[in-house]
Amino acid sequence: MSQAFSHQVHFPSPDHTRRFAENLSTRLRKGDVILLQGGIGAGKTHFARSLIQALQVRTGQIEDVPSPTFTLVQTYDLSPAEVWHADLYRLTHPDEVEELGLTQAFQEAICLVEWPDRLGDLWPDKALLVYFTPVAEDGHEDHRVITFEGDADTWRTRVLKSVPA
Template sequence: MVAAMPDPAPLLLALASEEDTARLGAALACLLRPGDVLLLEGPIGAGKTHLARALIRAALGHEEEVPSPTFTLVQTYEAPGHEIWHADLYRLTHPDEVLELGLEAAFATAVCLVEWPDRLGDRAPPGALRLRLEAEGEGRRATLSGGRPGLLAELSEAWHG
C-alpha cells in the first residue's frame, strides 16, 4: 500500500496593492492549463474580480473589456490554446443550478475561474486550486491551497523568483 502524499502547506502571499493582486493574476495565467479550476473565495470587495480580470487579460495577451459575470453568471474567453470560463455564482441559490451553466463539463476542458465557489456545494472539483483573498492592513492577503501536484511550488517560484 502506497501512502498518500500529504497536501502541501498553503501558500500565503501579501498583496500590498492592486498592482500586486494583478501581478498574482498574471502569474497564475502563465501556470494554469486546461482542466485547472481556480476557486476564488473571500468577502465582497476582497478583489476576486480584479484578480480574475488581470488573469484573463494576461492569458489573452492584450487589454480587453472583461465584464463581471455577476448578472450573466458565466463569461467565456478564447485564449491561445484553451478557453477560459469566468463564473460568478453569487446569485445561485442551489448547487443543481450549476448543471444548467455547463460548468461541470468546462472543469475538464477549460481553465475555470469561479467566484463564490461555496455555491457549488459538493460539485467543486477535488483538485481545484483555492485562493482566498482577505483584507490585511492597507492591502490583501492571498491564501492558496490545493491544485494539481506541483502548482503551488511553481507559483511560489514565479512569485518570489
C-alpha cells in the same frame, strides 16, 4: 495520494495581485480550476480580470473583461484553453451549476470561479482555492492576505513561482 498544499502571501497593493495573476496565467492549462473565495470587494474579480487580460495579451485577442455577476458566466476563447469566469453569488442550489455547463468546463477549460461555496459537492478535487482577506494596514485599504490551498503536486510549484518578488 497527493499532499495538500497551503501557502499565504501578503500583497500590499492591487498591482501585486495583478502581477501574481499575470505570472500564474503563464502556468495554466486545460482542466485547471481556480476557486476565488472572499467577501464582496475582497479582490476576486480584480484577480480574475488580471489573469484573463494577461492571457488575452499573449494571444492578441483583447476584449472587455466584465464581471460575470449578472451573466453568471463569461467565456473567452484563449490559449492554452477556453477560459470560463463564473460568479456563482446569485445561485441558490448546486444543480444550477450543472445547468450552466460548469462541471463539464472543469474538464475542458480553465475555470475561475467566484463564490465557490455555491458548488456544494461539485467542488473539483484538484482545484486551487484562493482565499482573499482584505487587511487595513498603514491607513491603506488595498492590502490583501491571500491564502492558497490545493493539491501539492498540481499547484505548489506553480503558485510559488508566480509570487512577484
